[in-house]
Amino acid sequence: MSDETSRGEVPVPAGPTGTGYEDPVPNPGLPTHGPRPTDVDEAAAKRAERQVATMFGLATLLTLGFVVAYFAIPTDATFLGFGASTFVMGMTLGLALLLIGIGAVQWARKLMSDNEMVEERHPAKSTDQERAEAIATVRQGGEESGIGRRKLIRNSLIGALAALGLPVIVLLRDLGPLPGNASAHTIWRRGTRIANDVTFKPIKAEDLELGQLVNAVPATLEKVPEGAERQDARAKSSVIVVRMKENDIRALPNRRNWGVSGILCYSKVCTHVGCPVNLWEQQTHQVLCPCHQSTFNLADNGRVVFGPAARSLPQLPIMVDSEGYLVAQSDFTEPVGPSYWERG
Known part of the structure; x- marks a missing residue:
């Protein structure tokens, strides 16, 4: 009795290949390959x-339908209890993707090469020969797919995939207006109280006391x-109104008529990242942003005296109307809020 048998181990009989091992599952082999109708009938x-190509073309039309529906169907319209715009856009884009998928499967089943291959598992790192x-094989697959010969399929597929970029571009509109336009104007107008x-x-004007904000x-x-x-209008148009001694104000030449008897008006939105500024220190005429401590001198045209803000606080030109109320002379002459709009 051998040592292996004495330990209770049964020797494995040699396989048919003479390797000393048998396959746990017999190799079923591959069935005989037969030509498809499309292989023998042009x-x-x-x-x-x-x-x-028809599927790819319909996918392109459905994608264009998505874009048309986005602009043509009102957001408050309904269909079968659903939002009509959402329903139509979902159906058109979903069907477009479905047709592209079905077309790709049909292409692979009927026109691409269907020869099966068997490859033994190899180490994780391939040899140079295997890489070559x-x-x-990839190049051969490209040739056998017929994408070079079948221009109708190739061109229709390129068109369908290119059209899928349109919904992405269109949906960017829902992110809101461009930054430059969003902060360039507020609802302040000449005569607005x-x-x-x-x-x-x-x-x-008589309601404000000296040093008050x-x-x-x-x-x-x-x-x-x-x-x-x-909410958008309030966020951009909120202001702070302060009163100080007229002799303390160092207005720029073009701003000498922007105040009323020592009363000045500035945007409440910090030019750093948009936090509200209203921590007022009347002795120094400075206002502090509580988020990152940007400090602005309101007696000196809203100039930045400390902190990360890179731009003066926008000033709103004001005057009084016939009844003595403080009113705006115009909208802000520069965009309000964070200064990201200046970059680039």
């Missing part, structure tokens, strides 16, 4: 080619519909 191949063979941001009561908004903000539109 008319059938052309018919399959037209079918695939892999590259040759300055109102308390809590009570919406218009402010008269008031948070304010345009009185017309109440007329803006509730929702995202009002």
